Amino acid sequence: MAVEGGGNAQRAAEARLAEAVGLTASIGLTVVHTAIYPLRAPRPSTLLGEGQVAMVKQAVTEQAVTVVVVDAALSPVQQRNLERAWGCKVIDRTGLILEIFGERARTKEGALQVELAHLEYQRTRLVRSWTHLERQRGGFGFLGGPGESQIEIDRRLIGERIVKLKRELEQVRRTRGLHRRARERVPYPVIALVGYTNAGKSTLFNALTGAGVYAQDQLFATLDPTMRAIRLPSGRTAILSDTVGFISDLPTQLVEAFRATLEEVAAADIILHVRDVSHPDTLAQRSDVLAVLAEMAEGPDAALDEDWPSRVIEVLNKADLVGGVAQVPGQAATAIAVSALTGEGLEALRHALDERLAAGLETAEYVIPPADGARLAWLYEHGEVVRREDSDDAIRITVRLHPADRARFEQRRAS
Numbered sequence: 001m002a003v004e005g006g007g008n009a010q011r012a013a014e015a016r017l018a019e020a021v022g023l024t025a026s027i028g029l030t031v032v033h034t035a036i037y038p039l040r041a042p043r044p045s046t047l048l049g050e051g052q053v054a055m056v057k058q059a060v061t062e063q064a065v066t067v068v069v070v071d072a073a074l075s076p077v078q079q080r081n082l083e084r085a086w087g088c089k090v091i092d093r094t095g096l097i098l099e100i101f102g103e104r105a106r107t108k109e110g111a112l113q114v115e116l117a118h119l120e121y122q123r124t125r126l127v128r129s130w131t132h133l134e135r136q137r138g139g140f141g142f143l144g145g146p147g148e149s150q151i152e153i154d155r156r157l158i159g160e161r162i163v164k165l166k167r168e169l170e171q172v173r174r175t176r177g178l179h180r181r182a183r184e185r186v187p188y189p190v191i192a193l194v195g196y197t198n199a200g201k202s203t204l205f206n207a208l209t210g211a212g213v214y215a216q217d218q219l220f221a222t223l224d225p226t227m228r229a230i231r232l233p234s235g236r237t238a239i240l241s242d243t244v245g246f247i248s249d250l251p252t253q254l255v256e257a258f259r260a261t262l263e264e265v266a267a268a269d270i271i272l273h274v275r276d277v278s279h280p281d282t283l284a285q286r287s288d289v290l291a292v293l294a295e296m297a298e299g300p301d302a303a304l305d306e307d308w309p310s311r312v313i314e315v316l317n318k319a320d321l322v323g324g325v326a327q328v329p330g331q332a333a334t335a336i337a338v339s340a341l342t343g344e345g346l347e348a349l350r351h352a353l354d355e356r357l358a359a360g361l362e363t364a365e366y367v368i369p370p371a372d373g374a375r376l377a378w379l380y381e382h383g384e385v386v387r388r389e390d391s392d393d394a395i396r397i398t399v400r401l402h403p404a405d406r407a408r409f410e411q412r413r414a415s
Contacts, residue, residue: 013038015281020093022198027100032063046085047078058074060086065143069096073249074124077114080366093249109172112328189238189357189402192265194293195274196285197245200317203273204340205242208350227264227364232354233347234384241268248288266409270341270356271312277337278321279327283388286314313352319345358384361400366409368395378409 013036021031046053047070062066067089074082076090082090091099098121101114175255187266193201226242265271271288273339275282295305313334317326320339328337336352338345363386368376376395379385383399401409 010186015284016071019281020069020096022097023093023100024069027096027103029069032065032295033059035059042074045077046074046081047074048082053082057086060088067091069093079125097247097250111170112165112169112172115161116169116249119158119162123155123162154246168291189236189269190241190264190267190278191238191270191272191353192241192243192268193272193274194243194265194289195245195315195317196276196289197247199245199274199276199279199285200340201242201245201274202336204272204315204317207239207340209240209345210308212367232357233350234358235356235380236354236357236384238269238357239354241265246292248284250292259398265293266305269311269360270353271308272315273312274317275319277316278318315349358400360402362403362406363398364406365396365398368397370395375409375412378412382409391405 010044017036021034022107022123025030037048039048043049048056051148056068059065065086065088068082068086068091068092070082070092072092073094074090079092098114101110102118138252149405193205195201197305205226205228209230228240230238230240232238243264271293273286275286281284293304293308294303297306297308313336315333316328316337317340318333319337320342322328325337325339325345331337333352335347336345338349340346361384366379367380370390370393376397378399379399379401381399382405386401387398
């Protein structure tokens with residue numbers, strides 16, 4: 001059920017409803033009834049007006065509905081009142097997305113992030129209207145007072161678990177930081193895939209790397225970060241990172257909980273923004289993704305630096321659904337149309353990645369003795385050989401290297 005006026009103003013109510021249906025179906029629920037209800041002014045007690053609540057009640061009864069999904073943020077009181085009025089479970093947009101994340105997360109990091117988000121959300125649901133939490137337990141005699149109520153115990157236990165989870169996630173971030181520093185020592189450039197959920201990131205990831213990452217035509221098919229090495233046309237190796245998809249009105253609990261996942265974007269040399277050009281809301285989806293990235297570049301603890309837009313290449317995906325690559329408008333040096341499903345346009349994307357990475361390389365010339373095969377192999381492994389001249393007593397080689405690689409090689413030669 002979409003609430004017009006209760007979501008992102010950029011989107012039409014029909015588009016928001018379609019997205020809510022997709023989210024609901026993605027966790028195995030069967031959608032038997034949908035409706036859009038315009039809101040003049042949200043009611044503090046039920047969000048919807050009396051007549052609208054009655055219409056939903058009628059549909060719930062006729063269709064034997066067991067769960068109603070409201071595509072808006074409900075307060076704890078609104079959620080409880082609607083459950084009483086309709087006689088079934090009610091979840092809002094935040095609760096729905098948390099359910100999806102809870103079902104999909106597979107790695108320890110993902111499970112920790114989802115549990116933290118769930119607890120942050122549930123803590124706000126512990127309202128005094130939950131009478132089963134109002135029972136009081138006796139305190140220790142020397143403390144005096146009426147004791148601790150069940151709701152206070154639950155809040156305390158949730159708070160303690162949240163503190164523990166945050167410590168564990170901080171350890172995960174440190175571990176990921178160590179892995180990232182290890183990659184920097186290699187160092188291979190990192191290319192991060194970002195985009196709205198169901199834009200085709202995992203399908204593109206598989207097409208570029210040959211990996212078998214789970215990819216389905218459903219929202220939030222990927223929740224755990226995955227990394228694979230890819231070989232570009234020049235022979236250069238890069239690391240491709242697949243990340244969780246963004247969505248409009250992403251719950252604030254998840255923005256914080258998934259910060260560790262988004263840190264892969266902060267470390268990326270290139271950010272590939274994958275868009276579904278066949279989607280009627282593609283421009284609004286683009287704005288949502290860019291808004292999240294912009295937020296990551298704000299404040300004293302910003303994860304992204306200010307020049308992150310210069311590292312973005314837009315991948316206009318699902319071109320096969322609009323008649324092919326040639327039919328996709330808006331293509332440029334920073335926007336490349338592809339079909340990850342059919343493979344059309346992928347070669348152009350690989351060359352664009354090569355060119356972007358090469359733009360930051362330095363050209364150097366070295367003279368290496370023929371017997372020094374190790375240093376020669378190192379240059380081929382870490383650089384792009386432009387020219388090579390062999391003679392009996394020396395090999396003259398011109399190579400393009402990342403500045404850090406050039407410094408490492410020359411330090412190695414000096415020692």
